Amino acid sequence: MVSSLILENTFTSILDMAGIMFPFLRWFISGSGSKGPKILNCIVRSPWRTIDIIGKIKRPILFLSGLQDELVPPSHMQMLYSKTVENNWDCRFVEFPNGMHMDTWFSGGDRYWRTIQLFLDQYVPEIKDGNLNFQVDDDKGNPSD
Numbered sequence: 001m002v003s004s005l006i007l008e009n010t011f012t013s014i015l016d017m018a019g020i021m022f023p024f025l026r027w028f029i030s031g032s033g034s035k036g037p038k039i040l041n042c043i044v045r046s047p048w049r050t051i052d053i054i055g056k057i058k059r060p061i062l063f064l065s066g067l068q069d070e071l072v073p074p075s076h077m078q079m080l081y082s083k084t085v086e087n088n089w090d091c092r093f094v095e096f097p098n099g100m101h102m103d104t105w106f107s108g109g110d111r112y113w114r115t116i117q118l119f120l121d122q123y124v125p126e127i128k129d130g131n132l133n134f135q136v137d138d139d140k141g142n143p144s145d
Helices: 014-021 022-026 039-043 050-056 076-087 109-123 125-129
Strands: 003-008 061-065 091-096
Touching: 003 076, 014 022, 061 076, 061 109, 076 091, 091 109, 109 125
Parallel strands: 003 061, 061 091
Antiparallel strands: none
16 A cells, blocks of 8 residues: 545644744744744744654645635745655645635545545555555554553
8 A cells, every 4th residue: 555645724834823923023033034033943843744744754745725825925826836846756636726724625525535536546456446444543552452
């Protein structure tokens, strides 16, 4: 089975999002073009720098971007995609013009679901064929026989 990844309306990093949500913090964040002291970079324990990790993934990736996202700017998805295609030839970027952060699935309608289905059919044929085998653990985390 080929593992794959689907990303929808994803940010580049927590620090980048902090700079968007709270513009006055940009002075204290590295990577925002600021010449400030970068204090927040030392304080944030989990910066979730997706932008640094995404380029290392060699598996198929589907990017689903709602262009009306009011929380995560669609430019973040574009940056992630651009970083990915530098080293990964097997990724797709699909835009949904009316998609907002929490309703891209709804506003995208059949096209949204068909995009996911085609991606899964190509990269996870076990779903299409109905040959999925799941291992269920007991309540103590021990694999079942």
